[in-house]
Amino acid sequence: MASARAFIGGLLKKADVEIGGSRPQDITVHDERLFNRVIRFGTMGLGEAYMDGWWDANALDVFIHDVFLAHLEKEFEINLASVLAIAKAFVFNLQSSQRAFKVGEVHYDLGNDLYEAMLDKRMVYTCGYWKDATTLDEAQEAKLDLVCRKIGLQKGDRVLDIGCGWGSFAKYAAEKYGAQVVGVTVSKEQAELARENCAGLSVEIRVQDYRDVHEEFDHIVSLGMFEHVGVKNYRTYFEVANRCLKDGGFFLLHTIGYKVSQLTSDPWFEKYIFPGGVLPSIAQMGKAIENLFIVEDLHNFGADYDKTLMAWFANFDAAWPSLKEKYGDRFYRMWKYYLLTCAGGFRAREMQLWQIVLSKGGVPGGYTSVR
Numbered sequence: 001m002a003s004a005r006a007f008i009g010g011l012l013k014k015a016d017v018e019i020g021g022s023r024p025q026d027i028t029v030h031d032e033r034l035f036n037r038v039i040r041f042g043t044m045g046l047g048e049a050y051m052d053g054w055w056d057a058n059a060l061d062v063f064i065h066d067v068f069l070a071h072l073e074k075e076f077e078i079n080l081a082s083v084l085a086i087a088k089a090f091v092f093n094l095q096s097s098q099r100a101f102k103v104g105e106v107h108y109d110l111g112n113d114l115y116e117a118m119l120d121k122r123m124v125y126t127c128g129y130w131k132d133a134t135t136l137d138e139a140q141e142a143k144l145d146l147v148c149r150k151i152g153l154q155k156g157d158r159v160l161d162i163g164c165g166w167g168s169f170a171k172y173a174a175e176k177y178g179a180q181v182v183g184v185t186v187s188k189e190q191a192e193l194a195r196e197n198c199a200g201l202s203v204e205i206r207v208q209d210y211r212d213v214h215e216e217f218d219h220i221v222s223l224g225m226f227e228h229v230g231v232k233n234y235r236t237y238f239e240v241a242n243r244c245l246k247d248g249g250f251f252l253l254h255t256i257g258y259k260v261s262q263l264t265s266d267p268w269f270e271k272y273i274f275p276g277g278v279l280p281s282i283a284q285m286g287k288a289i290e291n292l293f294i295v296e297d298l299h300n301f302g303a304d305y306d307k308t309l310m311a312w313f314a315n316f317d318a319a320w321p322s323l324k325e326k327y328g329d330r331f332y333r334m335w336k337y338y339l340l341t342c343a344g345g346f347r348a349r350e351m352q353l354w355q356i357v358l359s360k361g362g363v364p365g366g367y368t369s370v371r
Helices: 002-014 034-051 061-069 072-076 082-091 102-108 111-120 136-150 170-177 188-197 231-244 267-272 282-288 303-327 328-348
Strands: 027-028 055-056 156-160 179-185 203-207 220-224 250-258 294-300 351-359
Touching: 002 034, 002 072, 034 055, 034 267, 034 328, 055 061, 061 328, 072 170, 111 303, 136 170, 136 250, 136 303, 136 351, 156 170, 170 179, 170 188, 170 203, 179 188, 188 203, 220 231, 250 282, 267 328, 303 328, 303 351, 328 351
Parallel strands: 156 179, 156 220, 179 203, 220 250
Antiparallel strands: 027 055, 250 351, 294 351
């Protein structure tokens, strides 16, 4: 135990983190078994130990940010949890059509009350655009409008929204631009509330896997859904989009991305937050769109996700007294760990947020980037 503590303590010193210190990045250990658990199970052990109350950070987002900057995660790339996750990804298609609805059941069906408390008034569960915004509501509305402007949305255009969430984009596009929107989601809870939110508008919400869409649209958008597609399905995903997009239209893909190609996500996030989720790389997406699309524009505003996640946590934390009885203390620690570790990761630029505008044959004369 002592040697395990010394080993972990030595690693943390590389990130200027002290055990028992008082600075934002410092941590307090409540159970000495933490050190062996982290050595054996890596990030899975760290996250589960946090859920179990074995340790705390003075500011969890700052701690994670500093750990990422010191690249301490490389010390735990090979451990039991990661080996099992990689083996599963090689053998199975973890995002097959048969498995597509699992993330909806595990994550998005948790409870609309949770998301209503945490998100902005439009219930947008993707990165906000903070360029000229000072509040979460402003940042999310700016992002929705940015998407509409990037695809040149016009009144009467028919748009497919792959992974429509609670209908935030569909409602905005129908209200502000007069578009007709078909939104698909794998979450029954999302679909029910999305239909309520979009009542009276030219919006159709379906509980449907993207692979089952066989219609043509003027434009396609997909905001924060590609992270659930999986590497083995990237080509199929883009083939579906190509099949459904009319000539002359745009496909806007909004996705979190990672700096290197990988087959799986972090084991803790795979188990507790996004089953089957994996972040794409530019290389993986580039290969998947060959001979299907032209990349007209790529916009990275990943630093804005830090602000978005911190705003979500502030809302969640403030609303917790009204949510506590339903969800319980262990859920609070899990959800806090999810939101704040992601914030630290984006702050360290470990993860990115890309908006990619695609066309089928290229824009004659070139596409004019919109910011």
